[in-house]
Amino acid sequence: MSTADTPGHKGPPPGLHLYTRDGFVGKMCVAIRPHMIYEYSAVDGPHAPRRLNVGAIAATDRDDPWALPTPIASNREGVVVSVSARSAEMPYVFRNVECDEIHFIQAGEIEFITDFGVLQAGPGDFVALGRTITYRVRPLTPSTLRIVVETPEVLDLAPPAPFGMVNQGRDVKRPTLIDLPEEGAELWLKSFDGVTRYRVPRNPLACKAVIDGTPPAWKLNLRAIAPLAYPTSGGPPAQFCQSSTADIMFYTLSSRPPAGRPPQHHNADYDELIFYFEGPGAYGAMTDPGDMIWTPKGVTHWGPTEHVAEGYFAWLLETRGTMRLTDAALAAGSAMETGSFGLQVAFAPSPSA
Ligand SMILES: [Fe+2]
Incomplete structure (x- = not known):
């Protein structure tokens, strides 16, 4: 579909093309091209956009309480994105000794029992667990769905201004x-090469008091994060959380006024993974809670309008390392066009065919 064919098109003129470095915070260059350049009719190779629904992932912990979340994407810098559909309490306590983690609750209610206390999380919550926090996940509903992002770097809240986008005192x-029994546990330590299992005689999660510092764990709901908006011609979204080296950045990509469709984009340094959390409005072709898209870095994309009257909630994960989807994600997904993030249905034979 060309720009001129798009009903109610507002925002940048047709052919506008934005090239950015460092996500949306580095140098940029804007050009106007005589035609749209995001379309493609054939592709052959690993660096190709995909879409899927995280609920369609064959998550092994759905029925096996001993299983870990199922990886759906990873890169050479150690960032891993996984999906959990855990329905029973973890029969072990867990400690990721090499990565910070952020868990996004897509569906269900979950209790995270950590060694600094308990966080109860529900749909739309991001739960951050610093490296080497010990925790146990206990579902409070019969089914749950969760996206887990892990990175070797330190993750922290990083809104561009101290107030407004995130009300840290309130949200x-x-x-x-809470009081926990003193009984021992099986303790799993996860490192780059797998899981090491300890048997410990006393409960490592039991805690009498936190007497100094701040627990390296927090919870924040996507609905409480205000999208950054610009009053006239629009501008990029803003990250609310990132790693210390900016190897990954988390943005709200929920609906926002007032500009229309973004320009076509070349993101020179980051892959983009977008997760559609809930409507009622659609975000382009993303309409089902749990829809996820991956646009690898350097792949031309346009993107739907974000100014949707009914509203929707979505988030964007940018990763500096080039991601690759796992077999589990490839099996659950399909090729994607990068205009409205719909299914790519009109493939010609591949270039090498
Ligand atoms: Fe982009």
Whole structure:
């Protein structure tokens, strides 16, 4: 579909092309081309956009309480994105000794029992767990669906201004201490080469008090993060959380006024993974909660309008390392066009065919 064919098109003129470095915070260059350049009619190779629904992933922990979340994407810098559909309490306690983690709750209610207290999380919550936090996940509903992002770098809240986008006093929650039994546990330590299992005689999660510092765990709901908006011609979204080296950045990509469709984009340094959380409005062709798209870096994309009257909630994960989807994600997904993030249905034979 060309720009001129798009009903109610507002925003940048047809053919506008934005090239950016460092996500949306580095140098940029804008050009106007005589035609749209995002379309493609054939592709052959690993660096090709895909879409899927995270609920369609064959998550092994759905029926096996001993299983870990199922990886759906990873890169050479150690970032891993996984999906969990856990329905039973973890029969072990867990410690990721090499990565910070952020869990996004797509569906269900989950209790995270950590060694600094308990966080109860529900749909739309991001739960951050610093490296080497010990925790146990306990579903509070019969089914759950969760996206887990892990990175070797330190993750922290990083909105571009201290107030407004995130009300940290009101909306960022820290763990609450509860009484826990002293009984021992099986303790799993996850490192780059797998899981090492310990048997410990006393409960490592039991805690009498936090007497100094801040627990390296927090919770924040996507609905409480205000998208950054610009009053006239629009501008990029803003990240609310990132790693210390900016190897990954988390953005709200929820609907926002007032500009229309973004320009066509070349993101020179980051892959883009977008997760559609909920409507009622659609975000382009993304309409089902749990829809996820991956646009690898350097692939021309346009993107739907973000100014949707009914509203929707979505988030964007940018990764500096080039991602590759796992077999589990490839099996659950399909090729994608990068205009409205719909299914790519009109493939010609591949270039080498
Ligand atoms: Fe983009």
